[in-house]
Amino acid sequence: MANDNEIIDNIANKEYEFGFVTDIEMDVAPAGLSEETIRYISAKKNEPEWLLDWRLKGLQAFSRTKLPEWQNFPLPKIDFQKISYYAAPKSKKKYDSLDQVDPELLATFAKLGIPLSEQKTLAGVAVDVVFDSVSVTTTYKEKLKELGIIFCSFGEAVREHPELVRKYVGSVVPHSDNIFASLNTAAFSDGSFVYIPKGVRCPMELSTYFRINTENTGQFERTLIIADEGSYVSYLEGCTAPMRDENQLHAAVVELIAMENAEIKYSTVQNWYPGDKNGKGGIYNFVTKRGICKGANAKISWTQVETGSAITWKYPSVILQGDNSTGEFYSVAVTRNKQVADTGTKMYHIGRNTRSRIISKGISAGEGQNSYRGLVQIGPKADQARNFTQCDSLLIGDRCGAHTFPYIESKNNTATVEHEATTSKIGEDQIFYLNQRGIDSEKAVALIINGYAREVLNQLPMEFAVEAQKLLSITLEGSVG
């Protein structure tokens, strides 16, 4: 079979497939961050006074905060004054129906496999689409409305449900939390808002798709999800960006609030442009994600599959305030070429009998660097709190790195904290074994990787698990000689 090697070569050289640019007229704010820019953004969006004030508090916090120095990778110099903090497709501010959306834009999302017309969307998934700074469309809105579920862009939520937004925004991630959260507070452009009323089980997956398009812009979206007592919601975000030589900054904030007996499942499949083979370009993905289990028996579960971005730096966390509440973190992070991922979670056990589970799977190939960094904190009142942590690292080749930084702080001696860690390499003997059964090396690696990540992939909603599985295989193709 002469074509065999050819096929492998083709796949091995496969480049980032979402790297195209949409040619569409944009409203772009002049570069730079200042009170003037913030006022410009706020005015563009017709925001109420309180929101502008809050943004300005964020700006103040940002100005007096320095970049952290504890991270395990050289932080590139970011010139915050060179970034444009607002970019939106020109034309209408708000679309009443899809007919009014620029056909260029529709074509873009069709190319990304995200059809925006409801007939064509994945069955049972409602999608909010954020293009650069602005939410383009939200599907299935009416259907959700019947159940009292609010799923809309952040901007719309500010207009339609100011009382909910004002009450909860910044309540989990304060404006002064960290420099990137402050930056987001000051400059956030749009994002998604979800409210699930008491006792309602959201019948479909809610999903946001983020796309950075314009050059020299940052993307600063905010997501706020509130699950009222006894409700349930499963939420998924996906993202891509064009290939550019310049690095672009993505500094999002996600806040989750789960009331008594409520459950929020938040899944991320992150595929921002990772830069080229030599580490040129790519997204800096510096994101603050945190949830709070406010009431008893609440549950928050983070699942992430991180394959993109030049640098991924984030720690989706859970504050376990309600008694018997549960926090979970399932992560697969892949780094290849010169990618860096420093990710993990923080679990704050405050309430009694709170439980947390952390499963982290790092995969490093090429010259990729992968760190797990996590904190399990047990407060003095967290009687019988339990944590289980498992951090596994898989190395492909001998130029990559895996690092683990687990922190445990316990102030309660009835707590049980378990930590397990392993590091392994994909062995040539494993690949040979699969070869000997007729499976070529590329497929063999895909099988081994997916087997390794299975515990995490199993947590994803069905449709996305399949996507994520493919993404993992594609991302690592060509990594093994």
Place this chain on the structure above:
Amino acid sequence: MLIIKNLHAGVEGKQILKGINLTVGAGEVHAIMGPNGSGKSSLASVLAGKENYDVTEGEVIFQGKNLLDMSPEVRAREGVFLAFQYPIEIPGVSNINFLKTALAEIRTYKGLPPLDAKEFLRQSKEKQKLVEFDAKLVNRSLNEGFSGGEKKRNEIFQLAMLEPALSILDETDSGLDIDALRIVSKGVNKLRSSNNAFIIITHYQRLLEYIVPDFVHVLYNGRIVKSGTKELALELEDKGYDWLKEEAHENAATI
């Protein structure tokens, strides 16, 4: 089916196989015996295409094609199966999924459509019985946490599923207790047909009581120094390998 001519191979410049000649016909079972370090497992690895072996001389023709030109996966698809001495563990990859993938690859290569789920399941059940393979193990991660005997049985289960033309059993009997040995042998005997062939590599005559070979070869110092029928295995059991070693040295001296 298989013709090995003057095969020389080694690892990192160290010569291990020093001119192997062997012809295996369809329907035949060949046993290869020999003391430790004689090159038995190396021969199996070279036939399967293990990367770190360099073939320096000779050729191997399998069903009319040059085996040494093929990548390991193509050899497998052409019908060469190696039952590993130490089967590899692959966490998270379920046994059955792995087998399904392997079978699909082999069938695609042969231009056959993949088996439908029902037929695959039926065959899998049937073949499990053949080697008395615990159904629970079928859905577990490939070889992970399996006992030595379970791993060996899994190799024969895979062999049964993939139906190769040539099976090479590399010390499948090592680490097996007598019951497991009997089960594995029974499985192999049922799989024997006029269309396939087996090369059985073993230290001991014990396995050959269960799987009766048509030919027995003794490998010593990288060469086949004696060939015969199953009686040769009994003779070896009696006399050990030393007399053959002496004979081999004498032969070498006269050359």
